[in-house]
Amino acid sequence: MKNFFYAAGLLLSGLCFSQEASSKLKISFFDGIAIGGYVDHGAYLNFTGPNVSLTHKSVKFIVGMLPSLRIKEDHSSGTKNSPIMPTLGAGLTVVYKKIAFQVPAYYNAKTADLNGNWKIGFGMGYSFK
Secondary structure, eight states: OHHHHHHHHHHHHHHHHTOOTTEEEEEESOOOEEEEEEETTEEEEEEOOSEEEEEETTEEEEEEEEEEEEEOOOOOSSSOOOSEEEEEEEEEEEEETTEEEEEEEEEEOOOSSSOOEEEEOEEEEEEOO
């Protein structure tokens, strides 16, 4: 998991240092992008949150936080969790024109049966801006 964040950081820093006149680095709280995708045997819906983005020509690279709704059925016996849970993830989003592709990472908390761990997913969405 650390390698994922190191690679994303290297990609973003490499793009920042090799900017041309048509590149633009920006920090924002909301970009108007809705994404749906798959992670850990369930689905998620998110809207990109606080982030750092780099726009180069018609491609936008975004690294940031992802406030999300995770949709996953609880298959445990006895007491069950809600199938829709709010959660916060982090990840890389690439927007080409109005189509967005995303690689998010979400943390699953430790339970009595399982250790806590990070799960990586994928998704697609649309940029409204």
